[in-house]
Amino acid sequence: MANPVASKILAFDVFGTVVDWHGSIAREVDAMGLGVAGSAFALAWRAGYQPAMQKVRSGELGWTRIDELHRMILDELLVRFGISGLDEAGRQHLNRVWHRLEPWPDSVEGIRRLKARYIVCTLSNGNIGLLTDMAKRAGLPWDCILSAEVFRAYKPDPAAYLGVASTFDVRPDEVMLVAAHHDDLAAARGCGLLTAYIERPLEFGAVHPKDVSPRPENTMHCSSIAALAEALGC
Structure with a gap:
């Protein structure tokens, strides 16, 4: 498997991963x-x-x-x-x-740190206007906002994941999807992307905690976006 530090693009799921x-x-x-x-x-x-x-x-x-x-x-x-x-x-x-939607406490600073070394972008099913308004209000420092709207294909359609690599003219294994959802990550891996799982145990609220146990098929597993930045030396 490719070294995750060699990834050029970090593409983030947004709903649940970056914002609450x-x-x-x-x-x-x-x-x-x-x-x-x-x-x-x-x-x-x-x-x-x-x-x-x-x-x-x-x-x-x-x-x-x-x-x-x-x-x-x-x-x-x-x-x-x-x-x-x-x-x-x-x-x-x-x-x-x-x-x-409000960002998780670690999101803005974690993305800012990652941005120093990587291209950081969204890969969300949310539309461009929604994601732009959210980023402006929350201070999310994306380099680029990519959406299913760009590719006219909702995740987990391969066109969405491969569209990121095509947009930046890189190989799929030079893109890492960052998400709090194993189904999203599995679909990305099926397209050749690297994957980083972010723990968001309270995505569905305190009454419905998620199982955030590591799965070996993911390239990385981190407790937060800030922890991902730390793991990647940012």
Whole structure:
């Protein structure tokens, strides 16, 4: 296997790996006083994420950005949770909570350190506008924002992972995917990328801790992005 230090590009999954979607959404929903538990609403919203993207992958829907898929899921959830008092402006504001997700405490500094030696970019299913708004608000110091929107292919489609290598004109094994999700990392490895697993045990909240045990198939396993920077000598 290639030496991970020889990687040129570190491509980051974003939702859950770099930013805390559950905590951020739960806090905003609770603050809005909608009469529902913010944690339950956040979990239900995220649960609709993969099924919505699958409609695009299968051809049931044409290419549809995550902002629009999030809105489709949100409208269904408002009915399911019995929330009837939210007007269109309120729905639009709530849907854009995904643009306002807070970074994990180590993310900004860890990425900044890695940026000194590597090209650091996103590889997210989030659309470009969403990722740009998030980065601007949170101070995430990306060199480049890449999205499934660029490749018109949602992960785990190989076009997304190989698209990073193509964008920077490097071999797939010169790209390392950094993610908190083993399925994402497995798909990247299938395309020849190196992989770094980041532990995010509280991604789904304190009540639903994740198993973050190491898996030998990953190139690296780190407790945080800051720990990844340390391991890579940054």
